[in-house]
Amino acid sequence: MNLFAQDLIAVAQSPLQHWLTTLPAQLETWQKEQQHGELPKWLRCVAQLPKIEPQHVSLADTVTIANENASEGEQNRIRGLMMQLTPWRKGPFDLHGVHIDTEWRSDFKWQRVLPHLSNNGDLRGRQVLDIGCGSGYHLWRMLEAGAEQVWGIDPGQLFMAQFMAIRHFMPAELAARAHWFPLGVEDLPELRAFDTVFSMGVLYHRRSPIDFLTQLRSQLKPGGELILETLVVEGDEHTVLVPGETYAKMRNVWFIPSTKALLHWMSRVGFKNARVVDESVTTLEEQRATDWMQGQSLADFLDPNDRSRTIEGFPAPRRAVIIANP
Secondary structure, eight states, X not given: OOTTHHHHHHHHTSTTGGGGGTHHHHHHHHHHHOOOXXXXXXXXXXXXXXXXXXXXXXXSSSEEEEOTTOOHHHHHHHHHHHHXXXXXXXXXXXXXXXXXXXXXXXXXXXXHHGGXXXXXXXXXXXXXXXXXXXXXXXXXXXXXXXXXXXXXXXXXXXXXXXXXXXXXXXOHHHHTTEEEESOOGGGOOOOOOEEEEEEESOGGGOSOHHHHHHHHHTTEEEEEEEEEEEXXXXXXXXXXXXXXXXXXXXXXXXXXEBHHHHHHHHHHTTOEEEEEEEEEEOOTTTBOOBTTBOSOOHHHHEETTEXXXXXXXXXXXXXXXXXXXX
């Protein structure tokens, strides 16, 4: 079974045809060698979802697909199968009356980002890449903003199953414009073909942030736009936090720069007109445990006696949005 047959056809029919020189072989290798042991179970859950014709679709803060005639039995089936795809990190979603209350209120981030995109957030006609897209929540928001095609990459295979579950319920015309590949940014050739590239919540997970910024730039066509959202700390252009074993209980955090240091890095790799458009501390309303993500969340990652510090004593998570051009 080729999970990506329709997506590869979409690549061939898009301005990204040159991606086909590497992408099919990578996906074939992934399907043979790199699948997570739980992936067959997750894909069975997706395959068992009921087929319900949507009467109403909203790609707003809660991505909603609704048919008022969906039965209680169908709702229970959706809830049970979607629960087998937990934890749900990014959302929220509402599927025929089943509300998936994700750990992150990802709509908060989107509201901070959208007003600052070029053309007042109008992505009409654009080929958009989301690097580290998770379950694909923001891909649907990008379509709401008018993107022609949205392309998500993320190595997380549970995220892939979650994306496929949401796409299962989407009308065909929307499903045909949203695509997801189990790749990391290091798997991409220098495509230089996207009008807009998003990277939200990835930079601090990279061992070499300079290489990562260079990889982001190499995906943009001339005149394109990068939207970079990441953890930052307060300080001057020389301030960079290099945590110990963990930061906010995350083990894979390598470098957290100040916004001034980050802008300096971006200038060094060739980005132009880089500017900070938003900077804010993450709140317990934006990230929290729910029935759909029952593990530890932000409240457990902060010092219970001083919410301005992490449990390790570092500054609490502060996130910034930077926009730049190649």
